[in-house]
Amino acid sequence: MASLRSPALTLTLLLVAGGRANLSAQAPTCPAPVAWHITDLDERFGLTRIEAADAVRQAGMLWSSATGDPFLFPESVEGAPIRFVFDHRQERILERRERHAKLDSEARGIPEAEVELNRLREEHDRQREVLDILQMDFQGRWDENASTVAAWNQGGGAPPGELAHLAEVRNALEGEQASLAARAEALNELVGQVNRETERVNNMIAELNQAREAFQADASVPGELPAEYRESRRTFGPFFVSLTREIDVFQFDDRDELVLILARQLGYALGLKTSEVPGAVMSPDTVRGPGEEPLRLDPSDEVQVQQLCVRR
DSSP states (O other): OOOOOOOOOOOOOOOOTTSOOOOBSSOOSSOOOOOEEEEEEOGGGOOOHHHHHHHHHHHHHHHHHHHTOTTSSOBOTTSEEEEEOOSHHHHHHHHHHHHHHHHHHHHHHHHHHHHHHHHHHHHHHHHHHHHHHHHHHHHHHHHHHHHHHHHHHHTTOOOHHHHHHHHHHHHHHHHHHHHHHHHHHHHHHHHHHHHHHHHHHHHHHHHHHHHHHHHHHTSOOTTOOSEEEEEEEEEETTEEEEEEEEEEEOOOSSHHHHHHHHHHHHHHHHTOOOOOSTTOTTOTTOOOOTTOOOOOOOHHHHHHHHHHHOOO
8 A cells, every 4th residue: 555645845945135044933133144235325315325335334333343243234235225215304404404504604694793893882982982082172172261251251341352362262162063063973873873783783693593493493303213124024834934124214414313323223123122221322312413422332232232142
């Protein structure tokens, strides 16, 4: 009697982009190495492929340094695709850059306006001082002439020669009085100019502060991610077969922020969890600003990756 044979079971393992073929009862603890390559890079980001790849390498080195594995994130055409997807998020970043440049330009204009205002104030003070001296001197001579005339009048009048001299003195004083009045009018005009310039500078400062407040108020849109890491696992019954990964980058303000964003996505690719520790690379609340020190892992980041990817 012929014996029955069970049909042979053939299992084909596929090597997919961003993952390694593997057959086990569970996913690997540390999926390193995680290969990657840049597939799409919209030119509107203002970034070359070389610059983008350098940013990925710098982000990967943060985790490599913590694990002691320099080959944690090799670059490979079969690696996980990293795409730079331009949409309304980066468009908004570019718009904010233009607004920031305009604010900087307006801020630079304020010191220039203040210099002019100070010049006008100094000129006003100088002219005011000169006018005060001239008026004091004039008043003294005016009073002296008035006393002389009063004395002659009390004595019955001045002789013809003295009358002519007193008339000349009075005419000269009246001419000088008119000149001082013109100086005072010019000074009043300068006061008006100082007041107008003061108001203009104050308005510039107020408008700049208001624009800065508005700029800070819409710094971010809640719920919108700067990047996204996705993975897809294939299984065969209880067995883990393969894993595909992909990273999309949507927005970044500068290279330092890009490195931070990429480092977080690569951390997700290693299996790290989102952190609530302030300042941690794996915390979505951590941001980078201009002039800050080079990006480093937080101790909590190091603990996460070492527990996962460092063999004891």
